[in-house]
Amino acid sequence: MGQSQPLKRWPVLVVEDEPILRLDAISMVEKAGFEAVEALSSADAIQLLEERLDIRLVYMDLDMPRSRKGIEIAAAIRKRWPPIEIILTAAYFTRESVELPERAEFYSKPIDHDEVIAAMQRLIEANESRPA
Amino acid sequence: MVSNVEGIAMGDVHDAPRMADMLSAFDWSKTSLGPRSDWPTSLSTAVDIMMASGHAMCLAWGPERTFLYNDAYIPILGKRHPFAFGVTFAEAWPDVWDEIKPLVDKTFAGETSTFRDMPLLMTRNGYPEDTWWSFSYSPVRGENGEVAGLLNVTLETTDRVKAERDRDAATAELQRSEVKWRQLFETLEEGFVLGQVIRDDTGQIIDWRYEEVNDAWYDLVGIERGCAVGQTIREVFPGVEDEWVLEFARVVETSQAIRFTRQVGDLQRWYDGVCQPAGADHFTVLFLEVTDRVNADRRREALAELGRMLTAIDDPEDIVRAATALIGRTLGVGRVGFGTVGEDGETFVVPSDWTAQDYPTLAGTYRMDDYGGYAQDLREGRTVIIPDIRLDPRTSGDTAPLESVAVRSLVNRPVREKGRTVAILYVNDGAPRDWTPEEVQFITDAGNRTWIALERRRAEKEARETAAFLSSVLAASTDCIKVVELDGSLSFMTDGGMKVMEISDFNTVRGCPWPEFLKESGPAYALEAIEAAKRGETTHFEAPADTYVGNPRHWSVSVSPILGPDGETARILSVSRDHTELQKAREQQHLLNGELAHRIKNTMSVVQAIAHQTLSKAEDQDAVAAFGKRLGALAAANDVLTRDNWSSARLGDVARKALETFGEDRFTLAGPDVMIGPRATLALTLMLHELATNAAKYGALTAPEGQVTVTWAVRRDGDKDVLDLSWVERGGPAAVEPTRKGFGSRIIRMGLTGSGGVQLRYEAEGLSVQATAPLYQIQEA
Numbered sequence: 001m002g003q004s005q006p007l008k009r010w011p012v013l014v015v016e017d018e019p020i021l022r023l024d025a026i027s028m029v030e031k032a033g034f035e036a037v038e039a040l041s042s043a044d045a046i047q048l049l050e051e052r053l054d055i056r057l058v059y060m061d062l063d064m065p066r067s068r069k070g071i072e073i074a075a076a077i078r079k080r081w082p083p084i085e086i087i088l089t090a091a092y093f094t095r096e097s098v099e100l101p102e103r104a105e106f107y108s109k110p111i112d113h114d115e116v117i118a119a120m121q122r123l124i125e126a127n128e129s130r131p132a
Numbered sequence: 133m134v135s136n137v138e139g140i141a142m143g144d145v146h147d148a149p150r151m152a153d154m155l156s157a158f159d160w161s162k163t164s165l166g167p168r169s170d171w172p173t174s175l176s177t178a179v180d181i182m183m184a185s186g187h188a189m190c191l192a193w194g195p196e197r198t199f200l201y202n203d204a205y206i207p208i209l210g211k212r213h214p215f216a217f218g219v220t221f222a223e224a225w226p227d228v229w230d231e232i233k234p235l236v237d238k239t240f241a242g243e244t245s246t247f248r249d250m251p252l253l254m255t256r257n258g259y260p261e262d263t264w265w266s267f268s269y270s271p272v273r274g275e276n277g278e279v280a281g282l283l284n285v286t287l288e289t290t291d292r293v294k295a296e297r298d299r300d301a302a303t304a305e306l307q308r309s310e311v312k313w314r315q316l317f318e319t320l321e322e323g324f325v326l327g328q329v330i331r332d333d334t335g336q337i338i339d340w341r342y343e344e345v346n347d348a349w350y351d352l353v354g355i356e357r358g359c360a361v362g363q364t365i366r367e368v369f370p371g372v373e374d375e376w377v378l379e380f381a382r383v384v385e386t387s388q389a390i391r392f393t394r395q396v397g398d399l400q401r402w403y404d405g406v407c408q409p410a411g412a413d414h415f416t417v418l419f420l421e422v423t424d425r426v427n428a429d430r431r432r433e434a435l436a437e438l439g440r441m442l443t444a445i446d447d448p449e450d451i452v453r454a455a456t457a458l459i460g461r462t463l464g465v466g467r468v469g470f471g472t473v474g475e476d477g478e479t480f481v482v483p484s485d486w487t488a489q490d491y492p493t494l495a496g497t498y499r500m501d502d503y504g505g506y507a508q509d510l511r512e513g514r515t516v517i518i519p520d521i522r523l524d525p526r527t528s529g530d531t532a533p534l535e536s537v538a539v540r541s542l543v544n545r546p547v548r549e550k551g552r553t554v555a556i557l558y559v560n561d562g563a564p565r566d567w568t569p570e571e572v573q574f575i576t577d578a579g580n581r582t583w584i585a586l587e588r589r590r591a592e593k594e595a596r597e598t599a600a601f602l603s604s605v606l607a608a609s610t611d612c613i614k615v616v617e618l619d620g621s622l623s624f625m626t627d628g629g630m631k632v633m634e635i636s637d638f639n640t641v642r643g644c645p646w647p648e649f650l651k652e653s654g655p656a657y658a659l660e661a662i663e664a665a666k667r668g669e670t671t672h673f674e675a676p677a678d679t680y681v682g683n684p685r686h687w688s689v690s691v692s693p694i695l696g697p698d699g700e701t702a703r704i705l706s707v708s709r710d711h712t713e714l715q716k717a718r719e720q721q722h723l724l725n726g727e728l729a730h731r732i733k734n735t736m737s738v739v740q741a742i743a744h745q746t747l748s749k750a751e752d753q754d755a756v757a758a759f760g761k762r763l764g765a766l767a768a769a770n771d772v773l774t775r776d777n778w779s780s781a782r783l784g785d786v787a788r789k790a791l792e793t794f795g796e797d798r799f800t801l802a803g804p805d806v807m808i809g810p811r812a813t814l815a816l817t818l819m820l821h822e823l824a825t826n827a828a829k830y831g832a833l834t835a836p837e838g839q840v841t842v843t844w845a846v847r848r849d850g851d852k853d854v855l856d857l858s859w860v861e862r863g864g865p866a867a868v869e870p871t872r873k874g875f876g877s878r879i880i881r882m883g884l885t886g887s888g889g890v891q892l893r894y895e896a897e898g899l900s901v902q903a904t905a906p907l908y909q910i911q912e913a
Binding site for chain 1: 760
């Protein structure tokens with residue numbers, strides 16, 4: 001796709017409470033060439049991020065109703081782990097209706113697989129080349 | 133004594149020598165009388181009598197007519213005294229001797245002469261004065277019976293003469309004056325009557341007789357000259373009002389003059405008069421005809437009275453009734469009515485009219501043309517004045533209709549408004565009548581005033597009803613209707629408005645700035661709306677505002693200018709409707725729509741995920757990708773529709789959303805603001821998605837410089853509006869018609885409404901597509 005050389009199989013955290021969509025997201029992550037780490041809720045996600053310090057990208061659904069507002073979680077992640085890239089998706093929200101954390105990207109559901117895969121690769125690549 | 137004699141008294145009588153003394157002292161021996169002792173008895177006796185008398189006397193005695201006189205005579209002599217004493221008569225009165233000698237001689241011949249009122253200018257009180265004297269020369273017999281002397285007895289008659297002269301002068305003056313007054317009497321413009329009252333057996337005055345009457349009087353009352361003298365007033369004017377007898381009787385009985393202004397009998401004439409007692413059951417009356425003045429006064433008073441009545445009376449019918457009665461009584465006519473003329477200029481409606489006794493009313497509805505040939509004059513606003521309908525060409529043809537309702541003469545005064553005769557004031561009389569210009573003017577004035585009053589009443593009534601109606605409408609409204617001044621301050625609020633705003637006393641908010649009642653964007657909207665209203669525009673906005681007691685409400689506010697007389701915005705009308713419930717419903721609906729959109733898109737995501745997972749091993753992954761992208765396009769359309777609750781969407785928004793993911797810089801979108809329905813939104817989205825997908829695969833978007841122009845326009849086609857939308861690719865490779873027509877092609881060919889109307893041209897410059905559909909189909913739900 002967009003990369004000039006194969007990227008490392010970085011772990012990507014998929015935060016999605018809808019099982020089928022989570023499966024679909026995992027397959028997208030793998031298709032992009034990364035290792036998928038699953039989280040079923042935002043609380044899960046925070047715990048995983050605390051444990052897996054190698055996670056470079058979070059792909060998160062903002063619509064999860066049973067937890068804190070997705071966009072707040074995203075902001076918290078950005079604040080607590082600044083180097084981690086964030087891709088957000090939502091069916092309820094539109095790109096215009098959310099205030100994205102810095103460097104975060106948003107794709108409205110239903111997502112365009114090609115688009116999101118390209119975004120994952122682009123962000124990881126940019127992340128790798130940024131001084132740690 | 134004669135007229136030109138002048139007598140001057142010698143100083144004070146008491147200082148002058150007493151004649152008795154002079155008689156004694158005088159040396160008579162030197163006279164022809166001889167010494168006193170020798171005087172005959174007759175002489176002594178005559179002298180004694182004379183000296184003792186208080187009347188002026190003198191005595192001429194003897195052949196020499198020796199002159200003697202008494203004290204009373206001295207003033208007559210003047211400065212001749214005391215020289216004249218004892219001289220001859222001729223010496224005493226030398227200057228008149230020639231004149232009196234014949235008298236003296238006659239007296240000595242035995243005759244007595246008497247003179248009356250002889251004038252004598254006499255200075256006896258320090259100044260010359262005219263005096264008159266009567267005297268007699270009588271002979272005095274001597275002892276032998278011969279005439280020995282002459283006794284002159286003198287009586288002053290000055291007072292009597294003067295009195296008689298005064299009387300004569302007065303008499304002459306009286307005569308002159310009588311002539312003068314007689315002339316005046318005859319030439320007087322005022323009528324003059326000298327009358328004598330006639331009493332019955334009990335002495336009661338019951339009538340009076342014309343003794344003297346001047347020509348002016350005959351002319352004034354219109355009776356042949358000379359016909360009244362000798363007759364009584366009751367004979368001259370049968371049925372004359374009793375006042376004419378009673379009042380003059382009172383003048384005679386009380387000797388008190390009276391003044392009066394009165395009408396005489398049937399003559400319709402008015403007189404100012406003065407009646408004065410003239411003694412012995414006589415009186416004089418001076419008349420001046422003041423009919424014109426009285427009538428002018430009456431008309432003027434009537435107009436003033438009319439003005440008062442018109443102000444005081446409210447009911448239009450009462451106004452007409454009062455006005456016509458006043459006009460009728462003032463003019464002394466048979467009938468007065470006020471009718472209105474219909475807009476057709478033909479129907480004439482008289483609600484009621486005023487009539488004198490025995491006149492039938494004309495109340496009713498008429499056709500103007502039924503009443504003679506003057507209807508056209510009335511329609512055109514000309515006052516119709518007919519002294520006698522039998523003589524006027526407009527009515528003489530057939531006088532029966534008018535005469536049958538006792539109309540012989542008439543004045544009809546049209547009232548005009550906006551070039552049309554709207555009402556007519558008619559004044560009729562059963563007898564021919566010469567209408568004076570003043571009377572016609574009066575009718576005109578009265579008619580106009582009455583009409584104006586009626587119109588004003590009508591307008592007031594309408595205004596009252598309108599005000600009451602508007603007030604009830606305003607009160608019934610649950611909208612908060614306010615008047616806002618140009619500076620934004622509140623100046624009025626309806627009762628209904630206060631109720632919904634929960635304001636108990638408007639004074640608590642009067643003058644407060646209205647925009648500050650609103651919340652959120654409300655104040656800004658309100659200020660914009662005020663500015664727009666000042667420009668004459670009406671605007672509308674929605675904003676939340678708490679009621680006066682703090683209950684939150686959402687308002688739909690309409691703001692419009694209230695124009696002043698100059699056409700400029702004078703004030704601002706703000707009507708706020710409580711949309712709280714509506715707003716809640718809307719919010720709920722919005723929430724539900726949002727939720728629905730979320731679920732739809734979520735479901736789409738699940739469908740997409742299932743498809744991906746199901747087809748992950750399929751060979752045609754492009755088809756899987758295409759499916760995902762079409763689903764994405766559908767979701768995009770869903771987003772656009774969600775914004776307006778799935779009712780409609782802007783064509784521009786739909787196109788932009790559909791093409792968003794293909795690179796915004798590659799498209800040029802242009803067209804008017806057209807709303808399209810949800811079905812057209814889906815169709816257009818899918819169509820544009822397919823076109824863009826194709827362009828990205830084979831068309832203009834494959835080239836870096838390639839561009840797509842999407843334009844649309846609404847045009848009139850016959851009796852309906854049609855939307856044209858064009859897709860033009862340029863800057864890419866030449867377009868080639870695909871050999872295989874898949875689902876995408878079919879979506880494109882379905883067009884804007886799913887039923888075609890699409891033309892594709894594969895040109896060397898690139899693909900161009902024209903899609904056309906009736907606007908109403910595109911806009912339907």
